[in-house]
Amino acid sequence: MALTREERKLLHQKSKQPTFGTGKPESSEGNNGDLSFRQVEGSGTVQYVKAQGNWVAVASSGEMPAIRTTGSSSMGTGGGVTTHSSLNGLLSDDHTQYLLIDGSRAMTGDLSIGGGDGALTFTNAGENSIKIPDNQASALIIEEADTAYLTFVTTDSGEKITLGKKLEAGSVEIEGSAFDIDGGDVSAITISGDLTWSSDQSAVSSLSLADSKNINLTTGSIVFTPSTDDTVTIQAGTDGTLSITTVDDNASAGNISITADGTFEADATTITLDSSGNIVLSADGDAITMDDGTTTRFQFNVDDTPELDVTGEFILDGSAGITIDSVGETSINTNGSTVVRASTAGNVFLHAAANAPTGYFASGIQMKKDTYHFSTGFEDFKQNFTMLNIYKEPDTFETYPS
Amino acid sequence: MGSIHNNIQIFQIKKYIKIPDRRLFSGLLYVNVVNHNDNNSSDDFIQQVYDVDNANSGSVVDGIEYSSAFAGITGSTANSAQTLHDRGRNNMKASFADYDCFVFHVCGGMTLAGGPVAPSGLTTAQGGSALAGLTPSMATEQIDGSYVWADTGGTLTSADLSATWYQNRSNPYGDYCSHFVKHHLISRINNASGHVKETEGSRYFKHRPQLRRKFTVSDDQHYASAASISNEYVLSNGTYDTKTSNGTDLDGKNIITLGTGNSAGTFHDLDNTFDGNEDGNTYYSPVDKVAIYGEHQFAPASHFSGSNGVWSTAGTGAVHISDYWDLVVDVGLRGNNASGSSSVGTSNKAIMKSQVNVSFQPFGETQTFNVSDSAHTS
Numbered sequence: 001m002a003l004t005r006e007e008r009k010l011l012h013q014k015s016k017q018p019t020f021g022t023g024k025p026e027s028s029e030g031n032n033g034d035l036s037f038r039q040v041e042g043s044g045t046v047q048y049v050k051a052q053g054n055w056v057a058v059a060s061s062g063e064m065p066a067i068r069t070t071g072s073s074s075m076g077t078g079g080g081v082t083t084h085s086s087l088n089g090l091l092s093d094d095h096t097q098y099l100l101i102d103g104s105r106a107m108t109g110d111l112s113i114g115g116g117d118g119a120l121t122f123t124n125a126g127e128n129s130i131k132i133p134d135n136q137a138s139a140l141i142i143e144e145a146d147t148a149y150l151t152f153v154t155t156d157s158g159e160k161i162t163l164g165k166k167l168e169a170g171s172v173e174i175e176g177s178a179f180d181i182d183g184g185d186v187s188a189i190t191i192s193g194d195l196t197w198s199s200d201q202s203a204v205s206s207l208s209l210a211d212s213k214n215i216n217l218t219t220g221s222i223v224f225t226p227s228t229d230d231t232v233t234i235q236a237g238t239d240g241t242l243s244i245t246t247v248d249d250n251a252s253a254g255n256i257s258i259t260a261d262g263t264f265e266a267d268a269t270t271i272t273l274d275s276s277g278n279i280v281l282s283a284d285g286d287a288i289t290m291d292d293g294t295t296t297r298f299q300f301n302v303d304d305t306p307e308l309d310v311t312g313e314f315i316l317d318g319s320a321g322i323t324i325d326s327v328g329e330t331s332i333n334t335n336g337s338t339v340v341r342a343s344t345a346g347n348v349f350l351h352a353a354a355n356a357p358t359g360y361f362a363s364g365i366q367m368k369k370d371t372y373h374f375s376t377g378f379e380d381f382k383q384n385f386t387m388l389n390i391y392k393e394p395d396t397f398e399t400y401p402s
Numbered sequence: 403m404g405s406i407h408n409n410i411q412i413f414q415i416k417k418y419i420k421i422p423d424r425r426l427f428s429g430l431l432y433v434n435v436v437n438h439n440d441n442n443s444s445d446d447f448i449q450q451v452y453d454v455d456n457a458n459s460g461s462v463v464d465g466i467e468y469s470s471a472f473a474g475i476t477g478s479t480a481n482s483a484q485t486l487h488d489r490g491r492n493n494m495k496a497s498f499a500d501y502d503c504f505v506f507h508v509c510g511g512m513t514l515a516g517g518p519v520a521p522s523g524l525t526t527a528q529g530g531s532a533l534a535g536l537t538p539s540m541a542t543e544q545i546d547g548s549y550v551w552a553d554t555g556g557t558l559t560s561a562d563l564s565a566t567w568y569q570n571r572s573n574p575y576g577d578y579c580s581h582f583v584k585h586h587l588i589s590r591i592n593n594a595s596g597h598v599k600e601t602e603g604s605r606y607f608k609h610r611p612q613l614r615r616k617f618t619v620s621d622d623q624h625y626a627s628a629a630s631i632s633n634e635y636v637l638s639n640g641t642y643d644t645k646t647s648n649g650t651d652l653d654g655k656n657i658i659t660l661g662t663g664n665s666a667g668t669f670h671d672l673d674n675t676f677d678g679n680e681d682g683n684t685y686y687s688p689v690d691k692v693a694i695y696g697e698h699q700f701a702p703a704s705h706f707s708g709s710n711g712v713w714s715t716a717g718t719g720a721v722h723i724s725d726y727w728d729l730v731v732d733v734g735l736r737g738n739n740a741s742g743s744s745s746v747g748t749s750n751k752a753i754m755k756s757q758v759n760v761s762f763q764p765f766g767e768t769q770t771f772n773v774s775d776s777a778h779t780s
Contacts, residue, residue, distance in 0.1 A: 356770070357422045357725075357768070357770050360770045368772075373771060375769030375771070376769070380422075380425075380767070380768060380770070381767040381768070382767070384427075384764075384765065384766060384767060384768055384769035385763070385764075385765045385769070386429075386762075386763065386765075386769050387761065387762075387763050388419065388760075388761065388762040388763070388764075388771055388773060389759070389760070389761045390417050390731070390760040390761070390762070390773055391757070391759050391760075392415055392417065392758045392760075392775070393415075393438075393756065393757055394415055394735055394751070394752035394756065394758075396413075396751040396752065397413075397738075397751050397752040397753070397754055397755040397756075398463065398466050398738045398751050398752070398753050398754060400439050400442075400444060400447075400754060400755070401447075401450050401454040401455075401462050401466060402450075402454065
């Protein structure tokens with residue numbers, strides 16, 4: 001009657017179990033690959049393995065029996081040790097192909113662990129570790145095929161762990177006291193604490209934000225230190241005040257320059273320009289204007305014939321004296337007529353008139369500096385009255401008798 | 403009449419007032435001159451000269467002592483034989499009294515329209531060849547055909563070549579330009595009109611009057627005959643008041659006093675009477691004469707060969723300005739004796755430092771005036 005599947009399975013399992021007996025087994029016994037432990041006289045317990053139809057003694061607790069290549073024996077049935085604990089020399093470490101649980105025998109080949117979850121488990125309550133060799137460029141590589149996921153480099157002074165694949169930390173923190181992210185692109189980062197550069201970051205060429213994003217500070221400043229002890233500070237204060245302060249440590253060259261590729265507008269309730277030196281308004285368009293919000297009241301034309309145009313009643317109101325200082329002539333015109341003209345010679349003419357002799361300026365009244373000369377008249381040939389006052393001393397004279 | 407000694411040596415200071423051609427004006431001209439050495443307080447000039455001369459045995463410098471304005475040269479009487487008279491004003495610091503003030507009415511102007519006058523009857527030459535052909539020759543032809551002047555060696559310019567040159571002119575080259583400036587002395591006041599040589603017999607102050615001329619007829623009729631001309635030679639006008647309007651004598655708070663008051667009669671008022679002694683009008687006038695006239699730039703060009711010459715108003719260097727002229731206010735100050743000896747010489751200094759103020763107030767056809775210390779050339 002044919003064996004059932006379970007019977008065949010049990011029979012197969014049984015066939016793989018070592019057999020025990022006395023004397024060398026017969027070649028007719030067993031199959032290639034079977035093991036049999038035999039009590040052989042003079043040799044003790046001898047381990048046989050059947051190969052190529054012959055039983056070969058591979059180990060012995062005593063002297064190895066003489067190798068015989070022929071003959072077969074059937075498994076002994078009498079006198080064999082069937083209980084492992086009954087074997088002699090169990091503590092003898094003569095099976096070097098096996099790992100020892102105390103870890104004292106190193107692996108000589110690759111270790112493949114076919115277990116699943118927990119296939120490699122450390123159970124020591126204290127320190128557990130995997131030690132890797134020192135000063136090796138690839139002390140340990142965790143890889144899939146030849147694709148490294150994590151490489152431990154123990155090269156002296158170059159020790160590091162190299163990630164071969166993306167590191168996803170999820171919600172856990174990555175912390176360190178000397179944490180260095182060097183190179184590459186950090187595509188997104190959220191910093192909940194201080195961001196501190198402990199040293200000059202000369203290699204940082206720019207710090208850019210995505211469109212419509214902000215740098216939000218509540219207190220503190222943005223401080224630039226472009227050179228030693230020279231700073232530029234942008235600081236916000238209570239009520240939204242803003243100050244930009246430059247400091248030139250050893251000079252006064254902390255200049256501020258604002259360049260607009262378009263118009264520049266300062267809109268405030270009050271605008272104050274407070275300069276310890278000069279204030280320069282430079283208009284390439286030759287016009288500087290002032291208005292009251294709707295009407296231009298002053299226009300300074302700053303071309304090569306500078307002019308101040310005023311709309312409205314114009315008053316010069318001085319708390320002290322008012323001086324008009326010119327190198328050339330000074331004139332005051334009313335409705336196109338010269339009413340006051342001060343010449344470069346220091347002469348003053350009032351009320352321009354017609355019909356003066358060639359080379360002279362006709363006026364109703366004239367006063368000349370050098371001779372204290374006062375004239376009034378209608379025009380040449382008509383009703384002129386003059387006062388000329390002249391002073392002179394002789395340039396040579398006798399000494400007064402004394 | 404007293405002695406006349408017209409050894410006039412004065413030191414002129416002039417002011418030139420530029421006026422357009424043919425503008426009539428009429429106005430007042432004031433001339434004030436005062437002894438003024440930075441207004442230092444000094445005794446008046448007469449007293450100071452006396453004091454220095456007397457105290458130092460004639461140590462007044464010759465430039466002052468023998469100046470024509472100060473020294474009296476009276477025929478055979480040598481200056482050294484004369485003595486100054488003590489006016490008794492020592493330490494009165496009255497140099498301020500050495501003033502002379504004039505008020506003139508000045509009228510007129512100048513016409514320049516007539517221009518230079520071409521003389522007739524003289525030998526003329528025009529062009530290089532004609533000038534070279536004169537006797538003596540005034541120009542020499544060069545290899546290149548140009549001509550050079552015989553006196554300067556300079557090349558004749560185109561103006562020289564085109565000008566008419568007159569030879570051997572015997573009279574001054576004239577023109578028809580003329581000033582018609584007249585002046586009338588309205589008043590002259592100084593404190594120097596009281597010197598009397600005859601009674602003092604000493605070195606004296608020499609007066610020089612300012613002429614005032616008047617043209618009159620005998621009554622208010624239309625006369626066809628010549629007017630009578632009367633001249634006045636004015637040394638001074640004016641009087642000092644020595645009493646108030648109610649007849650009270652002025653005293654020390656008003657008027658200078660002479661003497662010391664140490665004894666009766668030695669302390670008395672300065673007045674304007676000639677009592678022959680030491681009182682008023684015996685101060686010094688720094689002014690000899692004031693002249694007022696018109697002048698314009700007119701200078702023909704001339705070249706010479708020996709004592710012979712040619713003149714032209716058109717040659718290079720000739721000047722004739724016809725659009726303006728100068729009214730000259732010529733103040734003749736009393737001059738020194740430049741020789742530095744007992745003989746009188748031509749003055750090269752004023753006899754004292756004085757301050758001259760002139761005020762001219764013309765009314766008329768122009769208000770265009772420029773004032774200079776020298777004649778205007780532009």
